[in-house]
Amino acid sequence: MQKNLLLGAEAIAQGAIDGGISGVYAYPGTPSTEITEYIQVNPEALRRGIHRTWSVNEKTAYEAALGMSYAGKKSLVCMKHVGLNVAADPFMNSCVTGVNGGLVLAVADDPSMHSSQNEQDSRFYGKFGMVPVLEPSNQQEAYDMTYEGLELSEKLKLPVVLRITTRLAHSRSGVVSRPLKEENQLLLPANPKQFLLLPAFARRYYQNLLSKQEEIVRLSEQSPWNRLLPGTDSALGIICCGLTYNYLMENFRESHCPYSVLKITQYPLPASLVRNLEASCEEILVLEEGFPLVEEQLASFFGKGTPVWGRLNGKLPRAGELNPDHVARALGKSVHEGFPVPSLVAGRPPALCQGCGHQDLYFALNEAIESIGHGRVFSDIGCYTLGALQPYDSIDTCVDMGASVTMAKGAADAGIQPAFAVIGDSTFTHSGITGLLDCVIEKSNVNVIVLDNEAVAMTGGQDSSARGRIEDICAGVGVSEDHIRVVVPLKKNHAQMVSVIRQEMEYQGVSVIIARRPCLQKLAREKREKARQGE
Amino acid sequence: MKTDIILAGVGGQGILSIAAIVGAAALGKGWNLKQAETHGMSQRGGAVMSHLRISDQPISSDLIPLGGADVILSVEPMESLRYLPWLSSGGWLVTNSTVFDNIPNYPDINAITEEILKLPHAVLLDADTIARDLGNARGSNMVMLGAAAPFLGLEREEITGAIGMIFRRKGEEIVRANIAAFDAGYAHSSNRAAR
Ligand SMILES: Cc1ncc(C[n+]2csc(CCOP(=O)(O)OP(=O)(O)O)c2C)c(N)n1
Numbered sequence: 154m155q156k157n158l159l160l161g162a163e164a165i166a167q168g169a170i171d172g173g174i175s176g177v178y179a180y181p182g183t184p185s186t187e188i189t190e191y192i193q194v195n196p197e198a199l200r201r202g203i204h205r206t207w208s209v210n211e212k213t214a215y216e217a218a219l220g221m222s223y224a225g226k227k228s229l230v231c232m233k234h235v236g237l238n239v240a241a242d243p244f245m246n247s248c249v250t251g252v253n254g255g256l257v258l259a260v261a262d263d264p265s266m267h268s269s270q271n272e273q274d275s276r277f278y279g280k281f282g283m284v285p286v287l288e289p290s291n292q293q294e295a296y297d298m299t300y301e302g303l304e305l306s307e308k309l310k311l312p313v314v315l316r317i318t319t320r321l322a323h324s325r326s327g328v329v330s331r332p333l334k335e336e337n338q339l340l341l342p343a344n345p346k347q348f349l350l351l352p353a354f355a356r357r358y359y360q361n362l363l364s365k366q367e368e369i370v371r372l373s374e375q376s377p378w379n380r381l382l383p384g385t386d387s388a389l390g391i392i393c394c395g396l397t398y399n400y401l402m403e404n405f406r407e408s409h410c411p412y413s414v415l416k417i418t419q420y421p422l423p424a425s426l427v428r429n430l431e432a433s434c435e436e437i438l439v440l441e442e443g444f445p446l447v448e449e450q451l452a453s454f455f456g457k458g459t460p461v462w463g464r465l466n467g468k469l470p471r472a473g474e475l476n477p478d479h480v481a482r483a484l485g486k487s488v489h490e491g492f493p494v495p496s497l498v499a500g501r502p503p504a505l506c507q508g509c510g511h512q513d514l515y516f517a518l519n520e521a522i523e524s525i526g527h528g529r530v531f532s533d534i535g536c537y538t539l540g541a542l543q544p545y546d547s548i549d550t551c552v553d554m555g556a557s558v559t560m561a562k563g564a565a566d567a568g569i570q571p572a573f574a575v576i577g578d579s580t581f582t583h584s585g586i587t588g589l590l591d592c593v594i595e596k597s598n599v600n601v602i603v604l605d606n607e608a609v610a611m612t613g614g615q616d617s618s619a620r621g622r623i624e625d626i627c628a629g630v631g632v633s634e635d636h637i638r639v640v641v642p643l644k645k646n647h648a649q650m651v652s653v654i655r656q657e658m659e660y661q662g663v664s665v666i667i668a669r670r671p672c673l674q675k676l677a678r679e680k681r682e683k684a685r686q687g688e
Numbered sequence: 689m690k691t692d693i694i695l696a697g698v699g700g701q702g703i704l705s706i707a708a709i710v711g712a713a714a715l716g717k718g719w720n721l722k723q724a725e726t727h728g729m730s731q732r733g734g735a736v737m738s739h740l741r742i743s744d745q746p747i748s749s750d751l752i753p754l755g756g757a758d759v760i761l762s763v764e765p766m767e768s769l770r771y772l773p774w775l776s777s778g779g780w781l782v783t784n785s786t787v788f789d790n791i792p793n794y795p796d797i798n799a800i801t802e803e804i805l806k807l808p809h810a811v812l813l814d815a816d817t818i819a820r821d822l823g824n825a826r827g828s829n830m831v832m833l834g835a836a837a838p839f840l841g842l843e844r845e846e847i848t849g850a851i852g853m854i855f856r857r858k859g860e861e862i863v864r865a866n867i868a869a870f871d872a873g874y875a876h877s878s879n880r881a882a883r
Contacts, residue, residue: 491755501735
């Protein structure tokens, strides 16, 4: 059987293509980005004309995927964990409408916050929406679960959540494919009012969702992916969620694991299997990546007092990504560290690229506002967030995409004037526009600086939805054309940039300064690609 | 048979191209592979590493346990020291000596060298100069791969075959230049590898 070497993210993409999707909808976000990128260049996806253009944000992506499902076709929607906050409204309501064509939501969590603002656990969203969650433990399962997840979604008529974490998304291993399925034909929902959540309908559909819960649990209990592996030593039983199973097995390379192990990769919790495990052991250790979701459920589940160990009582760290060493320590095994890291080793945090236009804008901004002091530059998420570090030290906040504009507005309302919002072009179209409209309506004294590198740079240089549209968008929203300024962030334009920023600072109203120079990484990549095509 | 390798460097230095070749060589002989990579924010000039595991047996974890790495292969000297807790007591540290200095507090290179040479099994070489002398300035990663090759549990021909496969698209000339760079690194450490 031929194995393809795929990242976990790519395995999901291949599973979705082979499973017969007609569209992938996504906004980039580490560690989910590679799913869509794989589909964008896959020959079969191109041949079929599978929809694969980036969406403006996760909410628009989810809704479009739901529209494709309405039309009877199968779709995949991908995002990072915090993206699901943005798409939470359509997600939660789609759990009530249910789906027509199969819909899999692939959501990638980032425990340890390698590239994120928090480490929230998307399994909670699945529980919140009361729909099945699949959590593959390896690349092959990532493939299989996407392929079968689309079937499961059509069978239950519900969206199915596929949850992965950074480690699996970005780790490569051999994956065997299954036969390519046909796409679905166009087919309107059998109930033409299925997607009409007027309260009278919504109450009915919600009852319908509740009535499916027993079946969803039964499917978890019967799932071939949830397995109870009996052991010989009853002192301990171990629940392994997703890829933590591998960390456990890593600790038993030379010997057999003596404990009963329940491997969980499909939720809701397979209640009968959990009871069987509990009956066979004196204590339970829960290994799960992310929040203590299972641990919390079990700790109260076994009122009679089977001790449950995990992240909540110090057996495992409360925060951060797990690894084989954490599991070893939890099992009371010794860990043999190799050699100590010499104290001279310095941290090497990420930094803006040499020659990046963001640098030039920050140096100009620093000079322009030197006299009015610190604490008034609200920023956002992207490469430009690195402007918080030395030698720039230019920005004061980074919370969630789009928050620069709206936090600047609120601060200006409170009296911090002038307030600055520094936002990237992709972040601006993701969720900066609505906040700008708030500012325009109230004529807030906010100076928005759009750092326009014509790319979604932080996540790898994807095409930005903002490209070529920012001036028109700002004018359309109602920013006065005299206060939509464009500068080119280059060292030689330093004095001019400082002067433009100062002029707009003096204006009592909404201004937008667009600092436009293409991302160097993207330029270099495009040049390489052109050279390759020329070969 | 298994070899657990930690690849280290700075975002943009191309450690994944080394991983791709080792991976292709391992798959070529029917071995299993798991390779955990660093994507995302750190790729912007931050410290990056990859856990590369190859084995003729099934591999469980994508991450190598502490003290479990047979080789640390680093394309930058300070980065080679960052992952020492993963190096096994008999493992080899193989590193380029050419500094990549993009931070204000980069330590004294002599002190770094001293720390590297303190280890029981270390290979330190100036891969950039070796590559440049061969007229293949961009081949330093191939020199480093060659220098680590005697410790990877793979035959020379298995790796050069993989280099041929990976660079085939770029033409004969590039393949030959990269194999020459590989061989220069290989020659540097094969006498050190008393296997
Ligand atoms: C809701 C949400 N979606 C996605 C991300 C991931 N993300 C972080 S930065 C970024 C790109 C920002 O692009 P842009 O604003 O153009 O700035 P640049 O990196 O190009 O400077 C993305 C997609 C996130 N943090 N939050």
